[in-house]
Amino acid sequence: MQQVIFILLALVTLGAAVMVVISKNLMRSALWLILAFFGIAANFILLNAEFLAVAQILIYVGAISMLIIFAIMLTRGLMDPNAPRFNEQWGVVGGFATLLFVVLAFIVTRIGWSASAGAVPPTSIQQLGQDFVGPYVVPFEVASVLLVVAMIGAIIVARERE
């Protein structure tokens, strides 16, 4: 049963990801991307990582997708559906994309992915919290400094010029 659900979710996620790249209308691509994010959140739930799933929806769908949509709206010229889709460099780019695909397929199929280190503990959120202020406190604090820098930058950029 879980296999069936996983296959359905994977089809939805991959289908949405393919539509992101194929779609001619940039706004539609952004919305297909939101669907792909939802698919990834559902995959997290299948892996018993509910906190990650909700954080994925909060951050990616709630904030980053908004940013992408606003950026698309501010650059209206890119949304003309009759503009030519490929420029003259498509051969080189296609070659590099195929090379990347071959390398990734090689890595994914050759590595022996070992099974996880046991069942997920029921108090995983408490464990996550304790790890944040325990072994991983330095990356946590650095991330918060990064967020403060971003906020200060946004305030300075959006300030009224006197």
Add this chain to the structure above:
Amino acid sequence: MDYIKDFFVNLAHSWTTWISGGLSPWAVDVVNYLIVGIILVMMPVIATLSLTWMERKVIGRIQNRIGPNRVGPWGIFQALADAVKMLIKEDIIPDNADRPLFNLAPILIFAGAALLWAVIPFGRQMVGQDLSIGALYVIAIGSITTVAVLMAGWSSNNKYALLGAFRVVAQLLSYEIPMVLSIAAVVLVVGSMQMGQIVEKQTVPFVLVLPLSFIVYLLAATAETGRAPFDLLEADSEIVAGYFVEYSGLKFGWFYIAEYGNLMAVSAITTTLFLGGWRGPFVSAVPVLGPLYFVIKTVVVIFILMWVRGTWPRFRIDQMLGFAWKVLVPASLANLLWVAAVLMLPLPTAVKYILLLAGNVVIIGVTLTLLGQAAKRYATQHGLAGA
């Protein structure tokens, strides 16, 4: 008699054993979840039918008039009349509108209002799904609403709709932060994000322990649902319905249902987090009283929100955003710091609660004093009354 004392849970058990006779276990699960899902999705519709009548009556009485009283005794069938009117209206789609997005946006907004009901505990063991991250799930559903609003504003192919959608997104994103911070204070006191646990731990309702969080959450949630006094973006005299200006007929009906569904969901969450949910006298002995207490408390909160709508003037968009970032965020951050500090002290629980209450009152006092001084400065600067 014992059956009735825990009526809903016993009914669910009897139903499950009855259908287990004929179906395999996973089919029983699917059927049960389908039934619960359909009931919970109907909640926004039920909310619309009852709350529109209540709102029009309450605001009518505040404005010294009677409100609807023609359609049925005391006008209780007014909502049905409105529904019929909306169903028979012509479905207009603007010329260059993006059709799939135009049709999808009302559905997504309704989804945002309906999905909230999955984690609200109506009684002991009467939750749609007691997620271990229930409190965070509530906030994540708000982001679906944000996407849907932007979709609606964009696909209408109307500059004013787009402007309204931008403003709504700015308001929704700004007010998410005080909401998260006030919910975080409650989660810290309880020690778990499960909504069922939050109600179980409220031997003292948290409105008496964290009044600042209650006020901040109520204000932020009112802004999230776009109700007055934060309804600049859908008020007829301001921007003529904002992002859903091009919608007519049943699609507008979906926006309407979503708004009232959100209102009731927000009141239900306030009841769960701060007023003790389904707790009340004799509820351990007779668990079927749980939903009754829950409904009474939710209706009280809804009445408070309607009272606010009928009494306070509307905010401008810059005043609204300034209020969120300059007043609510620092106050709730200070509250969070104080809660975290007090919870670390090795004191008995009652003393901790009294300390939390004292800290909250101090923060409220400081905030109001600073606001008063800022208002006085503004008044003297601009030569207004009150200087």
